[in-house]
Structures are given as structure tokens and as C-alpha cells.
Amino acid sequence: MSEKTSSVHYINYLALDKILDSQYLASKEKGDEAHDEMLFIIIHQTYELWFKQILHELNSVLKLFKADKIDESNIGIVVNRMDRVNKIMTTLIGQVDVLETMTPLDFLGFRNHLSPASGFQSHQFRKLEVLLGLKIEKRHQPGGCPYHAQFEGVKKQEILNLEDGESLFALVEKWLERIPFLNFEDFDFIKKYENAVNEMLEKEITEIKSADLTDQDKTLRIRMIDENRKYFERVLNEDQHKGAIKKEETKLSYKATMSALLINLYRDQPILHLPYQFLRSLVELDHKISTWRFRHMQMVEKMLGQKIGTGGSAGQEYLKQTVDKHKLFTDLANIATLMISRSYLPELPQNIKDKLGFSYVK
């Protein structure tokens, strides 16, 4: 079986004899080979290989954030790795198209041999969710059965340990809290920002009042602005924010939220641009995982209609519930609600600008 043994050969390096000998068709074993079972196995194997890669990247990111002192040169690396994870997600979403070439009739040719195996039993995907920060009590649990009941021994323990450890969400929150810009020398960001918001809202109301609109229209628009004002207040006031966390309307701490806001507003400052790209990549990952669940749900609908999944679960319904419910970085997406246009943005004092930038072209 040796291939040019003296030096590395592609086939050995990639362990292809092992990888390509891991497709055991249940239908074949039962003496009734179904052509399409190969696709079913291989696409799931590629999914799992990619999950391994995603875990590899996320674990490396977690490690960098767990360091006592985060080396600033690591944010560039983190951004690259998050970008890679998101590109892998694009592949995962795209390849649902391949599975959709399998028709219900083709699936029926081997479906009964699989029961009760189910994608719900993917150990790596469960790990991925926990690593990102999904808490067991936030999880959609069909039948009320805790999801790690799917696993035994070492594999179960691994999930339980991860649940106890620090997730990406927790580490990002801590990192944001440590960023020193909120009270930077003489610059009180929150106060300056609050003033700017009020100025903006006042100006908008004045404009509406003097506009050529019907009274009804004016009332409607002023009510909209009042809604916005309440939202600003709820987030900016530390006590209200804590109340919102208690009511589970939001998750990210007050201080972390303020830092994320600052990064979004002043992202053009060179030093803040990579942190900005990183925050955005987290929202992107959330959205891509959602989209993958959504496309997965459509695929199940095409394949099974209203039929019950191989694991005895109503697969389509489970997936539908998790599209939204398992999102983790909604608080970062919601920073968008707090944006104010550049014309209202408080000017940074020169001493801060000097810290945040670097004029390398004279």
C-alpha cells in the first residue's frame, strides 16, 4: 500500500485510504443498496469535517481572548480567522443545494435504515453552539429533554465541561469591558454621546413641526421619534439596562455595550477599525448560522414534507424554532439602533485621536 514511501505522498498525507473507506451504506448491508445513500453519508461527513475546522478556528480565538494581556497584534489574526469561519459557513449554506438534488422518493430508498440517527446528534455542532455561548436554558428543547442526553461517557462530559467554561460571548463581553476608551483622559464618552442624541432628536422634532405635512402625519412621526428616544434611554441608563438584562430583553453588560457603541461610532480611527471588523464578524456569524438552519429547514421540507424526522423529532419544526432562538450576538446587531449620523458625532479631542491613529504618510 506504500506510495513512494521515501517521501510524503498526497494520498498518505491526507489519510485518504482511511477517509475514503468510511462510507458504510446501511442499505447495502441490508442487501438493498440505495444509490443516493452515498450522497447522504458524504455530505454529512463534509459537514462534520468543516465543523472540526470551525471549532479549530474558534478555539484558537478563545485562547487569544483568554490571555491575561491581549496582544493588540492578535486582533488582526482574530479578524482573519472569523472571516475564514464565515467563508466556511457560506460553503455550508451553499452545499445544501447538493442535498436538495435528492428527492423524497430517493430518500425513502434508505431512510428506514437510519432510524433513530439524526443530525440533532452532531456532537461537534452542539459543541460549537456551547462554545459560542448558547446556554442550555436558552435552547429550544423539543420534548423537554436536555440535549446532552444524546451523548454518553466522554462525549457527554465534554459538553458539560464546555457549558461550565468561558464562551466566546463571555470573553468578548469581558474584552469590551476592559477597553479603556469610555473614560479616556478628559473625554467622557457616554455624556458626550447622550448630549448628541438629544440634540439630534430635538432637531428632528423641530423639522417635522415646520414641515409641509398633515397634522396626522406630524403626530405619527413625532411618536416614532419618541419611541427611538425611549430605546436610547433604556440602553444608556445603567439601571434600566440592568433591568432589561434581568427581564432577558438583552444580555450584554452595560459597559460592554457602551464600548461596542464607541467602536461602531469611531470605527474610522485606525486603532478601532479591526475591533470594529471583529464585532461585525460576530453578527455575520450569527446570521450565517441562522441562514444555514433556515436552508436546512427548507431542505427537510422538500424531502419530508410534514413527515417526522429520522430521530423521531419533527425536524423541520425544531430547525424553525432555532433559526431565531439560538442567535447569540443580537445585542451587537442592535448597536445599529444607537447610531447617530456623522454630523452629530462628538469630535474626538486631539490627544485621543493621536492615540487612536498614526500618521505614517507625511
Next chain:
Amino acid sequence: MSEKTSSVHYINYLALDKILDSQYLASKEKGDEAHDEMLFIIIHQTYELWFKQILHELNSVLKLFKADKIDESNIGIVVNRMDRVNKIMTTLIGQVDVLETMTPLDFLGFRNHLSPASGFQSHQFRKLEVLLGLKIEKRHQPGGCPYHAQFEGVKKQEILNLEDGESLFALVEKWLERIPFLNFEDFDFIKKYENAVNEMLEKEITEIKSADLTDQDKTLRIRMIDENRKYFERVLNEDQHKGAIKKEETKLSYKATMSALLINLYRDQPILHLPYQFLRSLVELDHKISTWRFRHMQMVEKMLGQKIGTGGSAGQEYLKQTVDKHKLFTDLANIATLMISRSYLPELPQNIKDKLGFSYVK
């Protein structure tokens, strides 16, 4: 301005002087040009151009189905055009990525100039929904306001006329009802199929009973089969089916459903393959429109967070509601629930096979 006037020039043929002179930046007019408004306008213009193309294709399909006698050679054409529409939808979904390069801060630079314009006012997209078969009473209507209130004069009348005309859904239903295979010479499809279903379910129960499973497991699985049996009965029994239509659990008529079932089961017969591809393309279109709404909703979340849309509507929430609610061909997707594996499929008598195929290679 003439370009080689004696013969056709690319620039004139495409009316580019007109097309490329149709971007009026509201921010520029207000003396405060926002760089990103160009993108906002251009991407929406490309969306509308593509909607025009989709309407062009769908109208041609409708026309073919409205003919007194449907020429069988047209199904190939219909399949091609549906494939084109679906590829256009892929482009529309993909290009959401471009709009997502615009950040909340960039959007704020011109957003206030647009109010109350809103994508909800796309006349063509409303026409598209009505053409496919979306009924006004099935539509998600935020604030209870009928959607054609957005339009006036000719444009409003156009929508109202479309509402009265025959939609693609209605025409497909009629076409399916006319297909002559349900009682073809001596072959009573529904009866044969019902027998096959019962045989299959009985065999599955026998297998479970003799399997090496816990009693609890056996009970669970037999309950699953009973659920399936009820679903089969509900669809196969004409009276129950009519009841389900009344309760709005389903829409497609009994006869059309049976024809769609037959086409799905016997799609390998050459004459049924194109009809099968056509039915599948309708489910595909439904899914692609859903995915587009879904991605659109994510884009709005990234851009506005919880903020209210330019049209005064909570854009994100509206889009979220329509992802599922505005689907039209779910009944065709649900045919998947009725599939039985090839081993149970009633054999077609030779006289029917001869009609459905053609042995062109001796």
C-alpha cells in the same frame, strides 16, 4: 450624442443614456451628498429590473397555461423559464451581500431624506405576489391597511385587476385537474396507491413488533406510524380533503393533489418527467422568495437594529412575518409526505407505460 448612427450601437440599444442618468441622490439635492446613497439607489434599480424580467417570464408562463389546449411541447419551455426565474432569484438573494457592505452609520447619512419611501411600495413586487396567487386576505397587513393603498390611479387599478384574474396557482391547479392519468383506461390510481400505502404501513408495524427494541421504543414508533396513517387518510379521502380546505389547512383541490402525487411517484416515465420538473420548480421558487425575504430581513437588522423602517413600518418584523406566511406552493412541497418507497409502488400496466414513454433506442 450620436454613436455610429448608421447602425445599432450598444449604448443606444440598451438606452444607457437614460438608464445611467436616473440616479437622483436626495442627499445631493439637499446639498449634503452621502457617498453611499448611490449604492442604495442602484441596487434597488437592479432589483426592479430583475422584477420586470421575472414578471416577463411568469406572464409568458401564464399565457401558455391559459390556452384552451395546452401544447405538450410547451412544458419544456415552461420548465426553462421557471429555471431562469429561479436563477434570477439566486442573484437577488446573493446581491444582498452587496447592500450589507453599507453600515448603519453610512445609511444614516441619507436615511432621513427618504422618508416615507419604502420597499413595501414596490409595485412590481406586489404584482409578482398577486400573479403567483397570494390573496389579499392571506397577506400579512401591518396596521390592517390594505397594501394597494400604497398606489393610486392606473397602478392601483392594475393590482386590483390582477387580484381578479387567474393566478399561476389557479392555473396550475386547473392544469393538474385536467391531466388524464388518474383513471387511465383500466388503471384506478388512487385505489392502487391506497392499497400500497396500507401494505407499507402494515409491514412497518410488523417489523417494529418483532424488532429488538424496548417496549417504550416500540410504542413510540407505532404511534409515529399512526400519525402518518392519519395524514395519508386526510389527503386521500375526498371529503376529509375538502374539510381541510375549508379549515384552510390546505389549498390545492383533491383532484389536483392526486395528479401531483401521481406525477411525483411516476416521474421516471419520460412523459411525466417535465411535469415533475415543473412542479419542483414551483416549490423551488417559493423557497427562493422565502430565502430572499429572510436575507432581506437580516440586512435590515444589520442596518437598523430595532429601528423603524423608512416607511414608518417596523420593516424587519413585516419581512419576518411574510417569510412563511406568503408561501404559495406548500401543498406541492407536502406531496413529499405522501411518497412511498419504490418497492411498494404499484406497477404501471404496459398499455400505460407505452403511452408515457417512447423507446427511441432499439
Next chain:
Amino acid sequence: MSEKTSSVHYINYLALDKILDSQYLASKEKGDEAHDEMLFIIIHQTYELWFKQILHELNSVLKLFKADKIDESNIGIVVNRMDRVNKIMTTLIGQVDVLETMTPLDFLGFRNHLSPASGFQSHQFRKLEVLLGLKIEKRHQPGGCPYHAQFEGVKKQEILNLEDGESLFALVEKWLERIPFLNFEDFDFIKKYENAVNEMLEKEITEIKSADLTDQDKTLRIRMIDENRKYFERVLNEDQHKGAIKKEETKLSYKATMSALLINLYRDQPILHLPYQFLRSLVELDHKISTWRFRHMQMVEKMLGQKIGTGGSAGQEYLKQTVDKHKLFTDLANIATLMISRSYLPELPQNIKDKLGFSYVK
């Protein structure tokens, strides 16, 4: 290691303990782990899994075409499988984006450990090329070294056997030759078509002569038409066609070319639509493999610039050469050159139409 052993578990069904334990980082073994080597291994493993799937589909297609009597109901199946292969190719092309997240500097972290392994040594991809019909003498051979020198023993023999067997190209050619439409009862297709071509060319020349054009323009256009005429003649005349095969300007036999032409011209006939889709899917596959080579070449350029590949070959240059040279179904793409517009198309006699269609809606 048992997971709920009494019944099938996802982890066992997919052999995940084996699949996910097949990533041996050479850099780690040398005590100098490079983060990005994991990606390099995993992406190549997914490529190989997908190649296995493509071979599974193509082998099944070959088997259907090797049958003594091709069952017409199989063309639908073949079209589905080719569609699946093409969707897999789309995934393969798309996921080059993931590998491009690896930068030259990251690659250098482990590159020297791989030498001389090279993607050129992919046994499955070589099999794929031979299966489709690539002949060794048509292959781009850098350094003049036969490509199977990369392999030994069983693996080498497998390639050599495939070289001797019937490729997809050969089987498609044979199938086209057997299709009975060229001389169908009283209809002599080639003669009718030739007349139509001449009528078309004459009319075009007449139109040009009476058009409002400069003499120079007229001469130019008439010369263009003469070029077309020559091309038509070369293909339609059996002797000239054989000469062109000898000169390696074309590969597909005269009779097969004529059948492919007929299928393309009369594809709207229901019986010819699936064969038409099949021929088109072959051109599509050719193009997708080319695009994959092209994107692969770009990736190598980004990663290595002008550097020499791990296998000692100038990887980029090899890939560049094969983009075009390894295409197999160019003759089918070139049928496009022979199309004449529908207005010139000879009308099929009713007896043939009856054979090719089926009027299933009264």
C-alpha cells in the same frame, strides 16, 4: 466508544470517530505546529470526499449507458445525476474562497513539511478525468512524464484499466449514433437541414446587399457569412468531417454530431427534451471543471506567486495549461455554431411529431 448501541447513532453511522481522527499535521509532528495546516488538510479531504461522490454518480451513469438496450426512463435519472454532479462542482468552485483565506505567510509555516506531495497526485481526480474520456496523449504532461508514474501497484493498475475501458465520451457518442431519428420513416433530416441552412444564408446575403450600408461594410458582412458557410459545410459533409477528426480539429463522429444537432434543434419535442438536457449538462460539467481549474490556479497565484509547487512542478502553469486543454465536450458546445433560427427550421411531419410527443391534456 459505544453511543446508544442498541440502535443507529449519527456518530457511528457516519464513522465520525474515524473521519475526525484523520488529520495528521506534519508541522505538529515536527514539533512546530502551524495553525493553518488543519485547514489545508481538511479542505483537501472534503475535495476528495466530493470526488468520491462524483465518481459514484458518473459510474452509475456509465453503467446505464453500457446496457444493451438503454431504458428510456433512465434518461431522467441520468439528467438528475448530472445535475447533482454539476451542483457538487459549484460547491468545489465556491470553497476555493475558503482556502484563499490562507495567506502566503501562513502557508510557509508548514509548506516545507509537505514536499513533494502535490494535488497532482490525487488518484480520484485522475480517475475522474479518464472516466470522462481524457486520453493520455491529449493530456498536458509537464516534463513529459506520464501522469500514472505518480502511482504504484493497485492504484496504478486501476488507472491503466480505466484508460482501456469505455469512457463517458465514448458511450455518449455510441448512444447518439444509435438514436433513430436521422432517417426516420420518410424524413431525411440532414438533407432538410442543409436546404434550410442554404436558404438562410441566401436570405442573409440578399438582405445585406439591399441594406443601407457602405460597400466596405457589405463586403465585411458577406465575408462573415462565407466563413459560416464553410463551417456548416465542414461539419455536414461526412468526408470533410472525417478529415477534421484526423486533423484533431474535432472528435465526435459524424453520425453522433448529426444526432446531437437534431436534438438541439427539436428539443421542444417532449421526447427530445431530456436528451437535450443531458447534452447540455455535459457541456456544463466541462465548463465547471474548467472554472474549478481556473479558480484553483488563481488560488495558487495568491499563495505562491511565481514560486514552484510542493510537488516540484510549476503548479500554476500546469493548471493554466489544463483549463482549456483538458476539456472534453467542446464538440457538443460547438453545436451552437450550427443552430438556425426557428423560422428556418424544417417542420417535422405529423407522423414523427406523434412519435416524439404525447398529448396528455385533451
Next chain:
Amino acid sequence: MSEKTSSVHYINYLALDKILDSQYLASKEKGDEAHDEMLFIIIHQTYELWFKQILHELNSVLKLFKADKIDESNIGIVVNRMDRVNKIMTTLIGQVDVLETMTPLDFLGFRNHLSPASGFQSHQFRKLEVLLGLKIEKRHQPGGCPYHAQFEGVKKQEILNLEDGESLFALVEKWLERIPFLNFEDFDFIKKYENAVNEMLEKEITEIKSADLTDQDKTLRIRMIDENRKYFERVLNEDQHKGAIKKEETKLSYKATMSALLINLYRDQPILHLPYQFLRSLVELDHKISTWRFRHMQMVEKMLGQKIGTGGSAGQEYLKQTVDKHKLFTDLANIATLMISRSYLPELPQNIKDKLGFSYVK
């Protein structure tokens, strides 16, 4: 035609009455409407709209680089805009799939009405090429006819003016030359790098000599290293580099090349990360334009086979030539050849590190 005239309506804001009334089918005018001409027009109109957007972005980037003093906070903006341009290119490449749903037979239904209009006459695409830096003498000119002969009056003058102005290539080169890092305080980058390269090459040779390889293998590998050494020398030696520019083997100036090398090697330094992303985005744009030309060429092959394009040009051949020949930023891609692995990278002195980074998390 007024729609809610008191305030902005979607239809007016987007000038839809104008945009959607710009599709003039030549076939319809000739009384012989071809269904597919609509697609042909609309897809080209969307291409042109996207070209307008790309020009809008690139012009804004050029403007930022033309400033006397480049504001460092602009590099983040430039990176965003280049990312947008690249995402637009992805859309342009993807939507070739839509045009490929048009078959040769469908195209023939209106093709003769278009002559001699041709995509070659796209004024905006020509502008785009010139703006990026394509010089007329580097351009593939079929028939030797200068490409601006396609245009007249203002449109021709616009191209000629652009040819005289500063292209993106020229501005990037100048910006790279101005970057002050090559001789930064006491750090002589080129010398340090040269030493590192030599150390690396020596070590590689030593390793080969003591390796368990055949003599033939050793000779081969040492020859490979010598090839690399020559390439390093050619680029690092200013005189040789100038010679290479004269021989048109390379274009980018010596100093700019050295700066690009430094940025690539030390990209982890926060201050260099955005410049690194920018350089990478230029290579990406080059590759995406190439891929678009490549897919365009495939589409033409599917539609026309060997037939001559509407503009009298052999469209496919023209496109094929430009895939490679019209690339502009190959020198930046080739920086990859000069990378050395991190273990050989000269350590930056602390005073420089302090300038390039900012430790914002204590």
C-alpha cells in the same frame, strides 16, 4: 402619474417610470418579437448599473489617494469600498448563470437585429479598465484598431482624458513609495530582509544535503532553491529590478515593491493591517475581473460556439486573450514569492513596534 406627491415615494425616488420604460426590443420593432430579447437587454442594463456603481467607488478611492496628505483614517474607508467593489464583482460573475439559461436557438431569434452592437462597446467598462491602470499599448486589440474608435465626441474624449490622468495603479505605487517604513529610524528593512533570505536559503540547502534522498533528488531540489535565489536577487537588487521593468517583466517601482513586501511581512502590526487588507483587495479585484471575463467567455461559447460575435469580432477569442493580459496588479500577487516564514522574519525593534501598534487593553 403622481404617487403620493406630497412626500417621497419609492417609485419616484428610484425613477422607476424611466428605468422600467427603457427596454426597446429590436425584434418587436421588426414585428417579430423574441421572448428572450428582454433578458438580453435587462441583464446588460444591470451590468451597466453595477459598472456605474463600481466607477463611483473607484473614483472616490482615487480622490482619497490624490490628496496631498493621505489621512490615515481613510484607509479603513478605502478597504470598505474595495470590499464593496469585490462583492459587486461576485454578483456580476454569479449572474452569468442567468444569461446561460438562454440557448443558442433562443438567441438566434433576435441576434441578427443587434449587429454590430457589441459588449466591446461598453463605455463604462472601458473607463473602468483605464481607471485601474490598463494602458492602451498593453491592451489586446483585435484587428489592431484602437478601442476608443468605438466612441465619438464627448465619450471618446472622456476615455482619452482618463488615459492621461493618474490611474489607481499609479496612485497606489506613489502611496507605497511615500510610506516611511523602509528606513525607519535605525531599521534598514531591505538589508535585514536580505540577510534573512540568505540565512533561510542556506539552511534549506544544508537540510537537503543531509537528508535521506537520492543524489538525483538532492540535485533537483538544490536547483529549485537556486531558482528562488535568483528571483529574490532580481527583485531586491534595484538595478536588476529596473532592468526587469524595462523588459516589461514587472511594472511596480523598486521602492513601492519593497514597501508592499514590508506590509505583507509585518501585517500583524495593527497599523499595517489595513494597508495589508487594501493590497490584498487589489489582487482580489484583478482576479475577480479575470474570472468574470472567463465566465463571460464560457457563456459566449455556449451561445455561439465558434460563431462570430455581434460586433463582427470573434468575441470568445477576444475575451480569452484579455483574461490574463488585462490583469493589472500581478506584481502585488507576486509579493507572495518573496515571503519568508515567520521564524526567519527580522524582529522589529521596540521603538518601531511602539509606532505601529497601540496597546489599548492593559
